[in-house]
Amino acid sequence: AQSVDQPDAHVTLSEGASLELRCSYSYSAAPYLFWYVQYPGQSLQFLLKYITGDTVVKGTKGFEAEFRKSNSSFNLKKSPAHWSDSAKYFCALEGGGSNAKLTFGKGTKLSVKS
Amino acid sequence: GPKVLQIPSHQIIDMGQMVTLNCDPVSNHLYFYWYKQILGQQMEFLVNFYNGKVMEKSKLFKDQFSVERPDGSYFTLKIQPTALEDSAVYFCASRGTITEVFFGKGTRLTVV
Numbered sequence: 001a002q003s004v005d006q007p008d009a010h011v012t013l014s015e016g017a018s019l020e021l022r023c024s025y026s027y028s029a030a031p032y033l034f035w036y037v038q039y040p041g042q043s044l045q046f047l048l049k050y051i052t053g054d055t056v057v058k059g060t061k062g063f064e065a066e067f068r069k070s071n072s073s074f075n076l077k078k079s080p081a082h083w084s085d086s087a088k089y090f091c092a093l094e095g096g097g098s099n100a101k102l103t104f105g106k107g108t109k110l111s112v113k114s
Numbered sequence: 115g116p117k118v119l120q121i122p123s124h125q126i127i128d129m130g131q132m133v134t135l136n137c138d139p140v141s142n143h144l145y146f147y148w149y150k151q152i153l154g155q156q157m158e159f160l161v162n163f164y165n166g167k168v169m170e171k172s173k174l175f176k177d178q179f180s181v182e183r184p185d186g187s188y189f190t191l192k193i194q195p196t197a198l199e200d201s202a203v204y205f206c207a208s209r210g211t212i213t214e215v216f217f218g219k220g221t222r223l224t225v226v
Contacts, residue, residue, distance in 0.1 A: 042219060046216075103159065104158070
């Protein structure tokens, strides 16, 4: 079984601050990990992924994430945050195999105040 | 970039009726998915489809649900009959090989 936990339903910070959105996962083997962003009324947009190799991955819109096997985490970071980063962010895990389904966390709603 | 198109964007239907949601996946993609998102909640996997067959389905994929992609045309999700709890946004997604999954903008289904 695979699962993703995003413990923070809401995060609010001021523009210019550093943001870090938490994500932890449970999976018995090496996971593929993703971050997606969803703006209101829109679909999910891919931000970045970790497959293997360098544990810090850089994505679109200035985001990066760090894979930490020791505590099964894949936190999303950006500095500085901008008001346009306000959206809902989803962490997802793909457990490998040919089916390649994504298991999503419940999402973190980020509000960046200008 | 690659786009997954979903038709229609909104659908309102009477409970008990049949509805078909259409998805035009990215050209040359091989894997297709449907996800369900109830307002404000997480995306939940329904089903994936490869080479003309359902590969895996979740417990949310009720007997009233079916998927197909006849002759490489639209990838469809059919619900027959619909129930009130089927109201949600349904996202279609597709992928090639080891690439990210591309999502459509969703079809908001309202069952009344």
